[in-house]
Amino acid sequence: MNKIKAVFFDIDDTLYDSTLHAEMVRRNAIKAMIEAGLVISEEEGLEAVKEIVAEKGSNYEKHFDDLLQRFGYQSNPRIIAAGIVAYHTTKAAYLVPYPDTVPTLLELRDRGYKLGIITEGRSVKQWEKLIRLGLQHFFHAVVISEDIGQGKIGPEIFRLAAERIDIKPNQAAMVGDRLDKDIVGAKAAGMKTIQLKKGRYKEHKPRNPQEEPDYVIGNLKDLLRILK
Amino acid sequence: MNKIKAVFFDIDDTLYDSTLHAEMVRRNAIKAMIEAGLVISEEEGLEAVKEIVAEKGSNYEKHFDDLLQRFGYQSNPRIIAAGIVAYHTTKAAYLVPYPDTVPTLLELRDRGYKLGIITEGRSVKQWEKLIRLGLQHFFHAVVISEDIGQGKIGPEIFRLAAERIDIKPNQAAMVGDRLDKDIVGAKAAGMKTIQLKKGRYKEHKPRNPQEEPDYVIGNLKDLLRILK
Numbered sequence: 001m002n003k004i005k006a007v008f009f010d011i012d013d014t015l016y017d018s019t020l021h022a023e024m025v026r027r028n029a030i031k032a033m034i035e036a037g038l039v040i041s042e043e044e045g046l047e048a049v050k051e052i053v054a055e056k057g058s059n060y061e062k063h064f065d066d067l068l069q070r071f072g073y074q075s076n077p078r079i080i081a082a083g084i085v086a087y088h089t090t091k092a093a094y095l096v097p098y099p100d101t102v103p104t105l106l107e108l109r110d111r112g113y114k115l116g117i118i119t120e121g122r123s124v125k126q127w128e129k130l131i132r133l134g135l136q137h138f139f140h141a142v143v144i145s146e147d148i149g150q151g152k153i154g155p156e157i158f159r160l161a162a163e164r165i166d167i168k169p170n171q172a173a174m175v176g177d178r179l180d181k182d183i184v185g186a187k188a189a190g191m192k193t194i195q196l197k198k199g200r201y202k203e204h205k206p207r208n209p210q211e212e213p214d215y216v217i218g219n220l221k222d223l224l225r226i227l228k
Numbered sequence: 229m230n231k232i233k234a235v236f237f238d239i240d241d242t243l244y245d246s247t248l249h250a251e252m253v254r255r256n257a258i259k260a261m262i263e264a265g266l267v268i269s270e271e272e273g274l275e276a277v278k279e280i281v282a283e284k285g286s287n288y289e290k291h292f293d294d295l296l297q298r299f300g301y302q303s304n305p306r307i308i309a310a311g312i313v314a315y316h317t318t319k320a321a322y323l324v325p326y327p328d329t330v331p332t333l334l335e336l337r338d339r340g341y342k343l344g345i346i347t348e349g350r351s352v353k354q355w356e357k358l359i360r361l362g363l364q365h366f367f368h369a370v371v372i373s374e375d376i377g378q379g380k381i382g383p384e385i386f387r388l389a390a391e392r393i394d395i396k397p398n399q400a401a402m403v404g405d406r407l408d409k410d411i412v413g414a415k416a417a418g419m420k421t422i423q424l425k426k427g428r429y430k431e432h433k434p435r436n437p438q439e440e441p442d443y444v445i446g447n448l449k450d451l452l453r454i455l456k
Contacts, residue, residue: 036364077351077375078364084352085359088316123305124312131313136264136306147305 006114010176013199021094032086036079095132100221114165116141152181155189179211234342238404241427249322260314264307323360328449342393344369380409386417407439
């Protein structure tokens with residue numbers, strides 16, 4: 001890839017293992033709630049949480065309240081608090097970068113690339129992830145959908161991110177795990193696109209030309225080979 | 229004290245050092261926000277947080293947003309997230325019992341006393357404290373103001389707590405740090421009252437007979453001497 005001056009990254013399942021993280025925080029929260037008196041099996045609990053997240057979204061604040069309700073419990077602060085404690089403890093344990101994340105970012109900076117984040121979600125939560133990952137100082141621009149009122153479906157957020165570091169979209173590459181968001185949007189904006197096969201979407205295949213990435217990689221460090 | 233069958237405890241500044249905890253989480257949150265780009269001094273920040281808490285209460289969810297606003301900043305998710313991460317990390321570090329809390333509770337149980345909690349606050353937050361302190365299994369009753377719609381000013385919450393473990397109020401002792409809440413209310417309900425001189429209220433003196441405790445102790449373990 002010639003004339004690429006900047007590389008943008010998604011956060012979840014791109015800089016860290018968000019799929020594992022989500023599974024572990026849910027599993028440990030359910031275990032803790034069972035220990036605190038919720039009489040269900042771990043599998044029932046996980047299934048229910050999955051359904052609640054699918055229904056209400058991952059930024060919903062009352063997952064555990066809904067869970068109790070679903071199993072016929074009245075609001076029970078003790079059980080909910082047990083889930084919250086396990087959630088926070090486990091979150092801290094699993095919000096760590098992939099082993100090659102930091103070395104790859106450092107090498108890209110050494111080579112003179114500008115680095116950026118383009119991510120969907122609530123701003124404070126996405127920054128919290130960067131901080132816990134220890135990556136808060138690595139990027140020249142961090143663009144989050146909540147801040148700008150634009151998701152990743154269209155090209156706007158990608159164009160804006162390029163503007164922020166004073167380059168044209170065709171001087172940038174976008175790295176992400178989701179064909180339907182990272183690849184489609186960045187491609188529409190004119191960026192080079194790189195699918196990282198990690199996390200729950202890693203077996204997804206392009207369903208149309210818009211979803212076709214320029215490159216497919218299995219690990220972030222493969223970027224160092226592509227970006228020569 | 230004869231015929232005492234149960235001992236009730238407040239949580240904050242009674243089972244753990246809530247004053248130190250609050251100071252440390254605030255100080256570390258301010259430090260982290262300064263590291264993330266907030267240009268103020270630590271002392272200015274602490275002073276402002278103190279004012280915001282005094283104004284909005286400790287269960288207000290937007291302390292850091294207000295802080296930024298106070299210093300003329302627009303909403304800044306990165307700085308707020310830095311404060312939140314430091315807050316959670318520090319919270320985990322300082323939510324530990326006083327050195328004599330667990331030994332004293334165990335000895336009281338060994339002697340056949342029923343133990344209970346009577347505390348003001350949001351139910352989930354108070355349970356979260358008990359769980360982080362590792363005390364969630366010690367008590368025969370946990371009564372929290374939010375659950376019952378009653379604070380500690382009047383005798384009702386104390387009467388109800390006694391009922392929960394099937395004793396009369398005059399068969400119980402209440403241990404707490406605040407004369408105006410723990411002592412006044414428990415005394416009005418007919419309990420024996422014990423002021424624990426810990427935390428930010430430790431130099432408070434009774435302003436009237438209603439605030440006069442039956443006993444004053446400097447450490448929880450002194451209970452073992454009083455309750456013979």
